[in-house]
Amino acid sequence: MSDPTGGWADATGKASEAVTEVTKAGRDLGGFLAPPLRELVGIVTDQSQVWRWKRQIRLAEQVGSILKERGLDKATRQVAPSFLVPLIEEASLQDDDDLQDIWARMLANAADAGSETEMRTAFIRMLAEMTSFDVQLLAKIAEATPNRAGQVWTVNLPDRAETPREGDQALMPRGDVEIALVNLCRLGCLQPASALGGVMVYGIVQVTGLGRAFIKACTG
Secondary structure (H helix, E strand, C coil), X not given: CCCCCCCHHHHHCCCHHHHHHHHHHHHXXXXXXXXXXXXXXXXXXXXXXXXXXXXXXXXXXXXXHHHHHCCCCCCCCCCCHHHHHHHHHHHCCCCCHHHHHHHHHHHHHHHCHHHCCCCCHXXXXXXHCCCXXXXXXXXHXXXXXXXXXXCEECCCCCCCCECCCCCCXXXXXXXXXXXXXXXXXXXXXXXXXXXXXXXXXXXXXXXXHHHHHHHHHCCC
């Protein structure tokens, strides 16, 4: 049988135990596909870095843990290669464990027929341009109770998002929160309020339909 690591294990001189772990992780991730498409998600997608192997191992373990928590020992829905392959590519580049956990939840949701989440490649591109802080803020805004216009007050984020009160002036959140909100608006997850002259006001925002579908796809 051919070497599933593409010969990279011999080139790096790694111990056989490490290669076994890498191969198992690749099989776990490839298990979401029917053969011969499994070969598309070989564990070595970047043969220049063993580090990326380790991140793929961690991703496979996290997905397995999430499914196990749901009482599943394997995927119950086949994940399309057009979604699975770029997701693994992006997730294996993440050195932030919190952010990679979000990628793992997205893959677990895609592989779980009971999650009823959409598998859109747009979600992969969106998450690739977010930080874990961005996702955290979006989740809090999505969970908050909006006013009648569907708007949420952001001034007290990241602690909490609140319902705007009638007559209250929209106060701007702190700097790092505002940057995250601008990014989330750019990606189509949020819609900011607009003041006279068309100036965007990020003290009050509302979640778009795309934003709600995205947050559902990558949260538990």
